[in-house]
Amino acid sequence: MNEMKEYNPQEIEEKWSKYWIDKAIYHVEKPQKQKKFSVVIPPPNVTGSLHMGHALNATLQDIIVRWQRMKGKQCVWVPGFDHAGIATQYVVEKQLAKEGISRLEIGREEFLKKVWEWVPKSRNAIRTQLTKLGVSVDWKRERFTLDEGFSRAVRKAFRTLYEEGLIYRAEYIVNWCPKDLTALSDLEVEYEEEKGSLWYIKYPVVDEQGNETGEFITVATTRPETMLGDTAVAVNPNDERYKHLIGKKVKLPLVSWERKDLKGNKVSNLIPIIADERVKMDFGTGAVKITPAHDPLDFEIGKTHNLPFVRVIDETGKMTENAGEFTGLDRYEARKSVIEKLQEKGYLEKEEEITHSVGHCYRCKTVIEPMVSVQWFVKVSDERIKDISIKVVEEGIEEREEKEIFVQLAQVEELSVVIPVKDDGKYSAVIVLDKTAKFLVGKREGELAYIYYPKGDEETLNLARSLAEEIKNYEFFVAYEGVPKIVIAGNEQLIEPGTYLFIYDGNKVDLYKLEGKKTKFVKTLARGEADLEVTQKSIQVKVEKIKRVEKKEKKVRFIPEHWKKFYLDWMYNLKDWCISRQIWWGHRIPVWYCKDCGSVNVFTDDDFDRVYDKIIFNLIADGKIDQEFTPEEVEKILKSPHFVHPEITVLDFYKKFVFHKYHTTDITADSLRLFFTQDANPMAILTPGVSTRNIYRYNSQTKKWRMVLRCKKCNSENLQQDKDVLDTWFSSALWPFGVFGWPENTEDVNNLYPTDLLVTGFDIIFFWVARMIMMGTHFTKDIPFHDVYVHALVRDKYGRKMSKTIGNVIDPLDIIQKYGADALRFTLAILTVQGRDIKLAEEKFEGYKHFANKIWNATRYVLMNTPEDFIARVPYMAPFRAEDKWIITKLNETAEIVNKALSEYQYSQAAHAIYEFFWSDYCDWYIEFTKERIYKRAPEDNEELKAKVENERTTAIYTLLYVLEKALRILHPFMPYITEELWHRLPNTEGESISLTEFPEKNEEEIYEEEKEKIERLREIITTIRSLRSDLQIKPNIKVKASFRTDSEFSKEVIEEFKEHILNLAKLESFEEVDKRPEGTVATFSRDTEIFLHIEGHVDLEKLIESYEKKREKILKELERVNKKLSNENFLKKAPAHVVEKEKQIKEELENDLNKLEEILKVLKG
C-alpha cells in the first residue's frame, strides 16, 4: 500500500521542521495558569554558534517539553538570545581590526551601528541551528536581552535597586583587563597555574629622622613593579622576628620622586611597618609589601590601616606618573627595569622560582590587573537579597494564600446528565444518565464551582465534597446509581449495575467504581472534549462562600541534588557584584550625573506619563536616537521592521512586548511635531486639554528637537550620562520574567511565571542561575523556576573538554548532516546520566542512527503488509492471540517506565526503555511472530478457510499498527522527526502532528500477565534450540527435526500452542513430543523441558561438549554459593522468608539443570 524509500533523515527533518514553524504548532496564545508548563531557554550567546553543549541543553529541554505537551500541558517554551557584551564587542572589534579600523577611531555611535549590523547574521545562524535540532519553542515569543522591552526592564530594575539602596557606586579594587579596557567580575577571571619568580627585596629601615639604621626588612613579591606603589610593609603582629620593627618606617628603594594618591595628596617614600593578622608568617619572609591600589588583599589592608592608595599602573597597563623614571613603560618592561635597578643598587636579595596562579581575562586571556577604580555594585550580600535566595533553595518558602471561592450548592430532584464526547469534531461517545445521576461536581477556572445533589441529602453532599478534595485532576465528575446508557463508537456498552463515577479531566472520561468513599479505576471510556447537559425536575440553589487556604511552595529544586550544596556554598560567601563594564555594547547605565550639584539621577520612563514621552525617552536611553533628533528620525525607526520580529514594526513591538498597551496609538513625524510644539509652547497652556511641560525644545540652528532631562535635585540641565554599560548577566538575571513582559503586569507574567524548568550547565550556576534567583525573588516575590536540571559537560572521547584550540570539537551540524537530528538527540539523551559528564565519540551517533533506520524499516514492513482496505477489514478481525497480548503488555510496561523515568529526569533510562522495546521486543520478536499470519496464503477454493486466514492477518496487522502508533508516540520526544514522518504515514492516525497526541500511559486493562508468561517461556525454548543448533554448527537454512519431553503441563501447553512459531523461528522441520531421547539425537534442555535435535551426518561434538562443560562449571559455582547461603543458620533465621524461599527454589532449579547436563554429557562422551 505504501511505497517507502530508504530512511533519509535530511529530507524528512527539513520538511517537518518547516511544517512545525509554519503552522505555529508550538505557539499557545493564551495559556491557562493551571495547565501551563513554561520554560525559558538559556539564551545562547549571539556571538557563538551552536556547539554540542547547546545541542545537549536544547535536546534535554525539548524532550521534557514535548513530553509535557503530550501529557496535556499547554507548553510555552520561550526562545531568545543574549547580547553577550564583552564577547560580542570583542568579536566585532577583531573583525574591524582586519579592516584596519579601531573602535576608538570611529567612536561609540558608529561602532554600535557596526555591531547591530553584525549581530543579526550570527543570531540567524544560531536560530537556524536550533530549528534544525527540532526544538518545540514558541518563536512568536522570541526575545533578545537588548530588545526594547528588556532594555526598559533593565532600567527599571536598576532604578528600583538603586532607590532601595541595593545598588551603590564605590571605589573598589576590581579585576581590570588592560586589553578590553574594562572591569571584570570575579567570575570572569580565569586563574591558571604559571611559573613565575619570587623576588626578595630589601627595604632599609629608617629612624625617626629618616636616616637608614642599617637594618633591612626583606619582602618577597612576584610583582616587583608594584613596589613603586607601596605605601606600607606589613608583618604579622605575632611574628617575633619583626615585633620590634612595628611602628617604624622603611625607605622605599628606587623611589626618589614625589608620588600622589587618588585624591592628589603627596605620598612619602618613607612608609610604615604595620601589623596585620592577615599576613602569613610562614610565607616568603613573613613581611609583605603593601600596594593598596594594585592588589586585592593589600586593598583590604590599606582600607583598615588608612593607607594612601598610589596607582602606578594605568588602564592600558602602562606605568603612571607615580612611577617616576619608569613612567610610560609597559608593566612587564617596568618589571624588568625595576629588577635591574634593584640589583644594581643592591636591594635585590634573591630570586626564587615559584608556580602561582595568575588571573586572565576569560575573553582575551590577557593577564588581569587588579586596580582601584570607581564602579557600580549590586549589594547582593544584603540580607534582603541574600537571605531569600538561600531560603528558596535550602528549605523553600511555604506561602499560604487565602482564597475565597463561591460554590453553588444546588439541591435538585431527578437529576439527568448527558455527556457527549467529541474527538476531533466527531462524536466518539455519549453517556446518558437519565434520572439516574446522583450528584454532579464541577470546576470553573480550576476551582470547585458547583455541586448538584439530591434535595435534603446532606450525606451525599458531604461525600461529593470529600471526593472533590480527593480527586485532583477533574473538570467535572458525575456519580450515578443504576444502569447508564453508554454508547461508544455507535456501540452500546454494558456495565454491571452498581455505583459509579464518571470523571472528566479535560482530555478523557474515565469510569470509576465507587465503594463507600473509595474510588477504583475501571477503565477509560472515551477521549476527547466532553460537554455536559444537565436537567433536573426542581432546583434550589444556595451559594456558599468557602475560604480556602492555598499552600504554595516556593522552592527551587536542583537536579541532581548535589548542585544545591554547590549553590549554597557560594551564596553563603557572597561578595558584592560589580555590574559596570567599560565597554559600549550593552545596556548603558541609566544614570545621569549633574555637573552642577553633583547628584546622581536615575531616569526611567516612569519619569514620564505620556506614551510619546515614554517612547522618545526609551529610544534615547537605548541609544537609538540622539538626545537631539528630528521627528522624521523617530518615525523612521518606529516604522522599521523589528530586529527580533521583523514581521512587525518597532512601534508594534513596543505596544505588544514592551508596554502591552497603547494598541491604537500611531506615531508619525507630523503627530510628533504637533506634540512637541504644544509641549514647548507656553501659549498652549491657555488651550483647554493641552498641557505643557517643557520637555522638548527646538533648536533652530540644527533644526532638531531635544528632549530635556533635568536634575531632580537642582533642576539643572547640565547632565551627563554614565559612559559605562551593565554586565550582561544583569539583564540575563531578569530573563525568566522579562520575557513575559515584566515590569508590566501582563497576562503572561501571571500565567506563565514562575517557570517550571530550567535546564543549564553547572558552569553558569553562579553567573546566571544564582542571579536569576536573586533578581527573581526580589522583583517578583516568587521563584524564577521550580526545577533546575543541571546537565553534564560534553567532552571528547578522552574526557577532555571540547575546545577549538585542541581541535576536538564535534560540531552538531556535522552530526545532523551525517546522521540526522534524531540520531543526535537520541544519542545525547541516552548518554545523559545524572552526575556524569558525557564522553562523546562519533561512532555513538552512528549506532543510534541505526536505531532510527530500524524503526523506519519496521514501519516499512508494517505498511507494506497493510492492505488498502485495511480499515474496512478491522470489524472482521480474529481475536487477539497470545503474542498480540504480550506485545501490548510490553508496550504498556514501556510507557510506564518511560513516564516514570522522565518525571525524574532519568533521560538515559527512558531512552533505554523505548530502545529496548522497539528493537528487542517489537522488531526481533513480535514482527517475527506476525510473519506466520502475514505470509500465510489463503486457499482460494475454500471460502471459509480463506476468510479465517485473512481475518487473522487483519488481527496481526491491527496489532502491529496499534502498537507501532503508540510506540512512536513514546519515542516522539526523543526523535521528533522520524516519528512525525512515520506517524503521518500510518492509516490509523489523524491530526496535525504526533506531538499533539496524548502520551501513552500504562493502562491496566492492557496488561495480560498470563500471555506474557507464555511468550517469555516460548522465547526461552526457541533460544535454547537456536543455541544448540549453533553449537552443532547447523547452518540456518537447514531445517532439522526435533522433539521434546517434559513433565510440565505449562511448557507442554506453550509448545503446543506455539508450535508454528517454534518451527519458524528455530528453523525446525518438526517438533514432536517423545517419551525418551530418540536415537541419533543430541539433547539440551530449557528449564523443565528436554529437547532433542536429530543430527544427520557427522557433527563435531567437541565444541558442544566444551560448551556444556562450561555451563556445568557455572552451575557448580552457583550451587556452591547457594548451598553456602542455605547452610548458614543465621541466614535461615534472619533473612526474610521470601528471600529464603527464593534461594531454595534457585537451588532446586540449579540441581535439576545440573542433573540434566551431566546426563547429556555422559551420553555425548559415551
Place this chain on the structure above:
RNA sequence: AGGCGCGUAGCUCAGUUGGGAGAGCGCCGGCCCGACACGCCGGAGGUCGGGGGUUCAAGUCCCCCCGCGCCUACCA
C-alpha cells in the same frame, strides 16, 4: 589546603530503598532467511580500584588507602 564526583566486560557506561552481575560498541563463529547487512542468529569476556568494618547477606551502607577528574580558596 578544603570540598565534590568518579573508579563495574577490551572501550563507553547502566545498576533507584543491601538479596541470583547488565546494555551499547568492539571481538569470535555462522547467515543476504520475502522490513532492515544501518541487518539476523549464536557465543566468549568481570576477584564490581585495594584493604577493613556493619549485616544472615555489600557493586550497593561506613572507615582508610591508591588512581583520575572537577570546583572553591590561598599563592606577598
